[in-house]
């Protein structure tokens with residue numbers, strides 16, 4: 001017979017065990033693919049996007065998932081696994097600074113009413129889709145993805161943890177958890193969708209209208225594994241004030257997180273810029289004045305510039321504006337990231353191939369190849385805050401790199417032909433074929449309880 005007392009003692013034992021697990025487990029728990037042997041890559045050409053230079057015939061040594069040595073005269077140790085990329089151009093991995101891997105809305109029925117997605121697809125199903133989309137991104141050379149919400153009930157955190165624990169291959173995920181906004185988020189729901197007007201668009205948005213609700217929403221996302229905070233600045237006429245945005249930023253800063261604002265009006269952009277937000281998503285609120293202010297304050301622009309080559313997703317008029325604004329941002333020296341918002345399926349293309357298609361807009365905006373590449377690499381690392389741990393091909397950093405046919409500094413379309421991908425020192429793609437087996441294991445990982 002179970003008495004109240006025995007339940008209490010069971011709970012006490014369980015709690016003690018849980019506490020011990022927290023204390024004993026290793027924080028960070030990054031499980032690298034087994035790489036105790038040294039890997040040596042012979043790079044025919046090695047691009048440094050920051051410097052805009054190409055070095056010939058470099059040797060790159062990798063050990064325990066990190067870069068160990070790089071140079072023309074590096075000795076390859078006996079027993080090292082040698083990977084010959086002498087016919088390819090090696091460069092650091094790419095960054096998509098705005099995507100939604102657990103969202104793939106369909107023309108029917110979600111088009112323009114994508115809250116149908118959370119009615120028809122469970123978070124569990126969307127997490128599996130995210131796993132697939134992550135691999136598709138990695139195969140196209142995207143080793144870092146900022147996953148900015150609309151991922152159901154934290155499918156983005158699940159994706160990040162599954163990749164970090166080594167269950168599946170995928171990019172480094174910088175995820176936002178649930179988007180925080182005033183009531184309604186980006187939707188215009190019916191009264192029937194809510195109970196007493198609370199959280200009517202959950203789990204796509206957290207309704208947070210008052211200062212108390214804003215603070216709690218930020219903490220909820222942090223508790224459930226967000227690594228960046230995403231807010232709707234002006235999805236509704238009531239939007240967030242400068243003080244509201246500053247409150248989000250102050251609360252996020254306590255956990256060391258930055259804030260991205262979804263902005264769709266000039267007025268919203270003004271408020272976000274005045275508050276000193278970290279990054280602004282989309283270009284609808286941009287103009288010459290906003291760009292000058294963003295450049296002055298060093299605010300990242302994640303413009304999500306949809307190309308005309310994805311005609312279902314923009315119009316000639318909208319595209320002309322997109323290109324002109326990207327050009328204007330470039331001329332004003334706004335810090336630019338490569339960002340796509342590619343949360344849809346294009347027949348015949350993987351999610352990675354849809355994302356890489358966005359280089360077309362950058363080409364049409366006449367951005368030099370080296371600066372397109374910088375937006376896709378060094379700027380992406382800075383905006384993701386990985387530049388000291390992951391991104392650049394530098395000794396001591398996580399061993400992520402890709403290799404392509406041709407030189408993207410001469411012809412940016414070379415990025416469409418990624419033949420080789422390494423992530424954390426493991427080979428994910430070789431000779432153009434995915435080799436994910438080294439990234440898969442089913443084992444438990446110490447630290448599972450740390451999000």
Ligand SMILES: [Zn+2]
Pocket residue numbers: 098099100148341
């Ligand atoms: Zn988006």
